[in-house]
Amino acid sequence: MPLIRKIFLAVIFLFQVAPGLKSQEKASSLSVYGYVSSLQSAMFDSVSGPVSYDNLIHNRLNIRGYIGKNITLAIDFRNRLFTGDLARSGNFYSSVIDRDLGWIDLSWNVINENSFFLNVTLDRAWIEFKTGKIEICAGRQRINWGQTFVWNPNDIFNAYSFFDFDYTERPGSDAVRFQYFATPSSVVEIAVKADNKNEITAAGLYRFSKWGYDIQILGGFSQSEDYIAGAGWSGHIGSLSFRGETSLFRPVEKSRKGILLTTAGIEKIFRDNSIAQIQLMYCNNPLNLTDFNSLYSGNLTARELAFSKFTSFCSFNWAVTPLLNTGISVMWFPDMKGYFTGPSVDYSLAENLDFTLLWQHFRGNLNDIKTRLNIAFLRIKYSF
Numbered sequence: 001m002p003l004i005r006k007i008f009l010a011v012i013f014l015f016q017v018a019p020g021l022k023s024q025e026k027a028s029s030l031s032v033y034g035y036v037s038s039l040q041s042a043m044f045d046s047v048s049g050p051v052s053y054d055n056l057i058h059n060r061l062n063i064r065g066y067i068g069k070n071i072t073l074a075i076d077f078r079n080r081l082f083t084g085d086l087a088r089s090g091n092f093y094s095s096v097i098d099r100d101l102g103w104i105d106l107s108w109n110v111i112n113e114n115s116f117f118l119n120v121t122l123d124r125a126w127i128e129f130k131t132g133k134i135e136i137c138a139g140r141q142r143i144n145w146g147q148t149f150v151w152n153p154n155d156i157f158n159a160y161s162f163f164d165f166d167y168t169e170r171p172g173s174d175a176v177r178f179q180y181f182a183t184p185s186s187v188v189e190i191a192v193k194a195d196n197k198n199e200i201t202a203a204g205l206y207r208f209s210k211w212g213y214d215i216q217i218l219g220g221f222s223q224s225e226d227y228i229a230g231a232g233w234s235g236h237i238g239s240l241s242f243r244g245e246t247s248l249f250r251p252v253e254k255s256r257k258g259i260l261l262t263t264a265g266i267e268k269i270f271r272d273n274s275i276a277q278i279q280l281m282y283c284n285n286p287l288n289l290t291d292f293n294s295l296y297s298g299n300l301t302a303r304e305l306a307f308s309k310f311t312s313f314c315s316f317n318w319a320v321t322p323l324l325n326t327g328i329s330v331m332w333f334p335d336m337k338g339y340f341t342g343p344s345v346d347y348s349l350a351e352n353l354d355f356t357l358l359w360q361h362f363r364g365n366l367n368d369i370k371t372r373l374n375i376a377f378l379r380i381k382y383s384f
Helices: 002-016 089-099 292-296
Strands: 030-044 051-067 073-085 107-112 116-131 134-141 173-183 186-194 201-211 213-222 227-236 240-251 259-269 275-285 310-318 324-333 338-350 353-367 370-382
Touching: 030 338, 089 116, 201 310
Parallel strands: none
Antiparallel strands: 030 051, 030 370, 051 073, 073 116, 107 116, 116 134, 134 173, 173 186, 186 201, 201 213, 213 227, 227 240, 240 259, 259 275, 275 310, 310 324, 324 338, 338 353, 353 370
16 A cells, blocks of 8 residues: 555645646546635533644645547546644544545555544546536546435435535446436436445436426335435526425335435525525434434435434525625424524635635534534635
């Protein structure tokens, strides 16, 4: 592994010093783009303390190579330097960050000291071939079958947490994906994924347009544990966007309970550049959440999105000026007698340079204990 790490580091630093390779034309042979951000965070139960301070320097590199008009190759890196109280707390935190759930382990803590560590993760590595109405993609990739904003029970290949706002690209899967675009408004997809436990997820999807809606139906096998059937839609009711998804997970082993997840939401865009969203979710067998930190672990699957039989979400975002955007999100978990709230402010400091201030507050009963958690984030991000 040391040799592999050296090779990856050499590639990373090569492209760090060569951002000018980025091209505006897809026909070019190579393009490089990404960002560098500094994320400061403070985690505490109450303002009286104690407070845990941490910092994350996050560099992302997205590399695309084009071979003619039909073949595209991608290699995307996450390079993250962790410092602060969590990094000094022992090897447990660094081992969590280093964990790769893919079929191939492409995450390395290349430096792991007592007070800081550097993690390099290859979260995209795929080759795509296009010809006529057919697209085939193999490798670590994102397969996004979700239709809604917050919870996506149809997103069976790489579910993600709404609360992990700093990972905008979302996780990928080690998979093979086949797409056939029968018409401009319909597509047939078949995908197969393997994970670090050699568990297989294999499913097919058919998406089409009808009655002014994009509709999809899907079915298959999830993580070698469940048969799955689902459907989703997106369209409009008057001036409102209307989206929804439903998935039924039926266990192969009869000793486990089946899970039904259904969610639907509406979205309204107002003339003053503000957006309001509401989404509701029902689950017949919600997950027993033991701590709020699980929301950031990256281990949750599509069948584990709910922590209460009924969950509600609403958000309001307002672009005060072209440079300033404000927002607030709220979730309610009745079974936990809890809620989440997250106000945010985004400001464009200069071209490609953004400032974000965000606070996440959780409160609820975990294991019959009243628990609360506050995390304040401050991020400066430069994109290139």
